[in-house]
Amino acid sequence: MQIIKSLRKFDLALLVLSVAVFAVLEVLIDMRIISSFWRLQIILIGINVILAASLNLINGITGQFSLGHAGFMAVGAYVSAIMTMWYDLPFGAALLIGGLAACIIGVLIGIPTLRLDGDYLAIATLGMGEIIRICILNIQAVGGASGLTGIPRLTTFAWVFWIMVITLFFLKNMINSTYGRSCISVRENAIAAAAMGINTTFAKVLAFAIGAFFAGLAGGLFSHYFSIAHPSSFTFLNSYNYLTMVVLGGLGSMTGSITGAALITFITAALSDYPEVRMIIYALCLILLMLFRPQGLFGSQEGSLLLRRLMNRRKEAKANGSTLGNN
Amino acid sequence: MKFSHKAALLAAAAAASAAALAGCGTAKPAGSSDLIIIGANLEMTGSNASFGTSSLNGIHMAVEDANVAGGVLGKKIQVIGVDNRSEVAGAADALAKLAESGVAAIIGPDTSSNVIALASQAAADKIPIVSPSGTNPAITVDPATGQTREYLFRACFTDPYQGRVMADFATGRLNAKKAVVLVDNSSDYSKGLAEFFTKEFQEKGGSVPAQEAYMARDVDFKPILTKAAALHPDIIFVPGYYQEVGLILRQAREMGITVPILGGDGWDSDKLVEIAGTANLSNTYFCNHYSQEDDNPKLQDFIRRYEARYGAAPDSFAVTAYDAAGLVLEAIEAGRSDKPADVAKALTGIKGYDGISGKITIDSHHNTVSSGIIMSFANGRRTFIERIDPE
Incomplete structure (x- = not known):
């Protein structure tokens, strides 16, 4: 009971914190104190956090190596754009339908492919992402190779921020739920999990479906910010990019995914003044990180946990100090 | 040992963040009075890196030619090139950076999708964008509303x-x-x-x-x-x-x-x-769009100088980018102003600009009309027949 109460308190504190962060950023953006470069960075970071966190659910929490995230993003981007352009649906509903479409594709593809493991699954998801992209490339109704243009620019900072917050809250609670625990057990040892009566296929498909849903939302935000959905924005290189964010932050850590997404988004943008050395510096950062911290910035731990542990240690040190003083 | 590892990591992190911070520091206050800044938002890395590299070469040559001839409005011209990674997000990054640098106009991106992704922001920032080679009709006309986009232009003609x-x-x-x-x-x-x-x-x-x-x-x-x-x-x-x-x-x-x-x-x-x-x-x-055998003396001169400088024959991206830069400078001269909004207005009325790819006219709907090159075949090889200039 005590634990649940403290968790709720923690959730509430986080919610208050996000409202405060939102208010501050919104005011800064409205008053044009933040330059357009940083405004764009904040929005891109928000979208990438959604993508990285949802990929983390599949790759980090459930331990299924997926390389098809850009494919799900593409489905969401196109479907939501079609909803706002052809059917005049409100933006929120269009995003939701885009996410659900990605989710359905995720389930359809997940059921056969999630019987595979490790490298085999990686290749299968890579192929799946490419199939989605090539299909779009050949559908003339959505613009084919020239992309879907004329999408209204509906994505604002508020949309990105609150969808990001909802995504993170959902994923956090999901990971702490029965379903989340079964996902983690699949990652740790699928055979042991099955022996304990956990439906491992269900857990995998569930993670895949939820991950795909949020990737679809992010895709919708993306296409409604840039007013274009283009197949070249959803190649497997983009999937790798999101995977890099997750691995950089630490597989299995949501705090890590957030940090990874923010860092990579910022570094890529900042280095675009130096096209000659951009890829070298970028790659060097990744190599150094993997050499010195192969488990990623946060390992598989959460920032909140680390914070708590640090505070506990300090408390202990204080307590020790006082007892020492008494002796 | 452990310490040295940490020190190395720290040094690397410091170097990376220093580079990153320097990257954000390109913003210069707008309106330095004796300099006109032209931005280049191009595909210098990524899947279309060859497009942007050629285009940047073309822009540099156009601007140097103009500076040698005494600049525009008595001011020297400077090019700031920013890589857009061949991605729409990268193109938006580059636009934001260039907008803060106080550019008079932006040349690029080369690929249509990257240009279209900038439409809303270009209108909000009131900065004209001239794509050297984007042929998609949606660049200049919003397909949803049928309205001409006020700040988007191209230097080549469209397919139809x-x-x-x-x-x-x-x-x-x-x-x-x-x-x-x-x-x-x-x-x-x-x-x-x-x-x-x-x-x-x-x-x-x-x-x-x-x-x-x-x-x-x-x-x-x-x-x-x-x-x-x-x-x-x-x-x-x-x-x-x-x-x-x-x-x-x-x-x-x-x-x-x-x-x-x-x-x-x-x-x-x-x-x-x-x-x-x-x-x-x-x-x-x-x-x-362009033939190396075109007998236009300006083009032949450009090809000779380009080959001498970059060691390769220019492709169409270099040629159209050279003309895109020329169009922007012409618009600054014609409008007697290097304010971005004025440049956009002046670009709209350009008639019969004498570029290296031929005569270029931009009508009120931002449809670019330029010379078409007629080619034929002789013994299985493509040959230049004639250049048809717009009326």
């Missing part, structure tokens, strides 16, 4: 415009009165070309008694060619891609149809020669 160039060529040089059009019904490109060709051909007093349709990947064109031949046309216009065009040319010549056959830049491939066969390519003409 070639239809008009070929109609001019057919009625002028070939003196044709009757044409049959064979259109690839599965391609917007082909339908657009056919429509513009027919309109212009009829305006010039010609008649188009029939338009026959085929589909991509068809292999037998004898039925439509028989129908076309029965009308005894002076020319046949085939605005398609080389795959089908090659077969059409081969089958037409085998059937004894000897009239000139015309087409657009979809013909521009070595595969066409392979499929059609060298002998069947006689008396055929197609339209292209």
